[in-house]
Amino acid sequence: MVNTKYARVLDHPESSIRWDQESPLTMTVETREGEIETRYGRFVGGPADGVEVVEIDTGVMRVVVLPTRGMSIWKIESKGIRFGFDSPIAGPIHPSLVPIDDPSGLGFLEGFDELVVRCGLESNGAPEHDEHGNLVYPVHGRIANLPADALSIEYDEASGRLELIGEVMEARWFAKRLRLKSRLRVRAGSYRVYLLDDVTNELSKPATMQLLYHINIGSPVLDDGAVLEAPIEELAPRDELSAGEIDEWNQFGAPQDNYVERVYFTKLCVDDSNETTTMVRSGDGSCGLAVTHNVNHLPYFILWKNTAAKSDGYVVGMEPATNFPNKRSFETEQDRLVTIEPGETKSFRLSLLPLINEQAVNKTSERIKSLSETFEATVHRQPKAGWSDMS
Known part of the structure; x- marks a missing residue:
């Protein structure tokens, strides 16, 4: 008989998880750098019922991964600080309950709940309809609502490294077969989380793809003055509404009733390795979340401001991406889609670093x-032609 127990997870008292102590994904790894513990389970009851969960404890932080939801990271917790956000949908939501093909194209929003959500792979931007009003591409694509398989853990005792590996397939007869192989890497005693994603085109003809990492931060990191x-x-605003806050584009206030989202498109300065770093920090500078990514395959960065009432989803999004999240046809015209030849693999690399003190x-x-200390930024006060389909 499988030895299981029920447990609450982080600060989500309405959902229970049945942890499987005999799963091969449940283990304690002794390394030279310290212990890493992992455990595998499934949510029980409600709209989360059946969602797989893997929790990884490096000794200084816990990372909660949802393989059923495209290998998303649900939350990270360290030193009593929660990194994630309070979505009004109170997930996680099983993908079978998310109406991706809703005629509005906005069905994705009925499952949007995680710290890190991948948007893609065929499309990652605004919903798009054909001339008859039929949905062609739903908002943010399908990969976040496809389950992973081939789950495994690899580790190295000498270095303290551990990787959770899963594969997600986005496929349609005659159209696409894109395989995402995701490796989430941590090290014992370390706060950094690496996402190492490889996308392979498994059809016999070239394919085009898009990928955007929707990294969502709410309280306590997000607060008045963050x-x-x-x-x-x-830098350029996406639309006229966003242009109205261009002087405060990166500043966040307290939750505000009826706040309408603002979005800003950017290109970032890089180091000699073509890496760049961004950070959302709290108003008092006591905590934050940093994201480092390589611009070779993720050349753009988007800021999503949604500092609405807490009950409506008080959150901002840091979004490294292959393109800007406009309609796919517009991004095609601007030559910002990624082309993958038959059998070819494209690699995407980024890391998250929870910051748990002022130092x-x-x-x-x-x-x-x-x-950027020797670089003078170019700031467009209105939407830039070729960047935004609302310009």
Whole structure:
């Protein structure tokens, strides 16, 4: 008989998880750098019923991964600080209950609940309809609502490295067969989480793809006075509403009733390895979340501001991407789609670093300043032609 127990997860008292102590994904790994513990389970009851969950404890942080939801990261917790956001849908939601093909194209929003959500792979932007009003591409694509299989864990005792591996297939007869192989890498005693994603075109003809990492931060990191620090090379608002806040584009206020989202498109300064770093830090500078990514395959960065009432989803999104999240046809016209030849694999790399004290925040701030200290940013006060389909 499988030895299981029920447990609450982080700060989500309405959902229970049945942890499977005999799963091969449940283990304690002794390394030279310390212990790493993992455990596998499934949510029980409600709209989360059946969603797989893997929790990884590095000794200094816990990472909660949802393989059923495209290998998303649901939440990270460290030193009593929760990294994630309070979605009004109170998920996680099983993909079978998310109406991706809703005629509005907005069905994705009925399952949107995680710290890290992948948007893609065929499309990652605004919904698009044909001339007859039929949905062609739903908002943010399908990959976040497809379940992973081939789950496994690899580890190395000498270095303290552990990887959770899963594969997600996005396929349609005659149209596409894109395989995402995701590796989530951590190290014992470390706060950093690496996402190492490889996308392979398994059809006999070339394919095009898009990928965007929707990294969503709410309270307590997001609060009145919080800011995004980023080494800006070029910046433009998506639309006229966003243009109205261009002077405060990276500053966040307290929750505000009836706030309508603002979006800003950017290109960032990089170091000699073509890497760049951004950070959302709290108003008092005591905590934050940093994201480092390589611009070779993720050349753009988007900020999504949604500082609405807490009950409506008080959150901002940091979004490294292959393109800007306009309609796919517009991005095709601007030559921002990624082409993958038959059998070819494209790699995408980024990392998240929870910042749990003022010292860590200041160190990251210095890193960001060093990337842009000799560069004068170009700031467009109105939507830029060729960047936004609302320009």
